[in-house]
Amino acid sequence: GQSLEQPSEVTAVEGAIVQINCTYQTSGFYGLSWYQQHDGGAPTFLSYNALDGLEETGRFSSFLSRSDSYGYLLLQELQMKDSASYFCARGKATDSWGKLQFGAGTQVVVTP
């Protein structure tokens, strides 16, 4: 089964805030990344958290709590162009050379 769990779909209106949660299995955890993928496009890197806390990059922020095996991606001031799939991904401590394990993705639908 999936070692990363995230909701399958989230719908919100323009200007709103969306939080996408991701829980993961702790065995050999190294860090949590977030990727965005538009339909027909390539995944693009958004953020990476190795330590607990919040990382902010413009309208997007990512949070990690290692003790809770939990992270989230926060999308603020939603725009239509933010409609995409968002994936959390983990690398294992014993495989720190970029072997990423992805969740199934969260489809974010932004409505006018």
Next chain:
Amino acid sequence: DAGVTQSPTHLIKTRGQQVTLRCSPKSGHDTVSWYQQALGQGPQFIFQYYEEEERQRGNFPDRFSGHQFPNYSSELNVNALLLGDSALYLCASSRGGGNEQFFGPGTRLTVL
């Protein structure tokens, strides 16, 4: 600065055939990873190449093989194609296996 490029864009094969997909990493990157992405799913790690050697491998059969050339470009070969091999094949590059991976646009493989 060219990003990650992949060829071909689309490919149609029949069961039992063999296919070769190609990837050129982003300039300055030395590590190439390959992923398989089925429709509606997250990318699944196939393997990773660094210094012309396979460094990491996911849970894929030996029908999937690869190669990395001295210029860091890479090939993915799949033998004895099955219907279930139909997917988007993504190549990602990074520097030294770092956690930020840059993805190419992918090759859409259809097996009939």
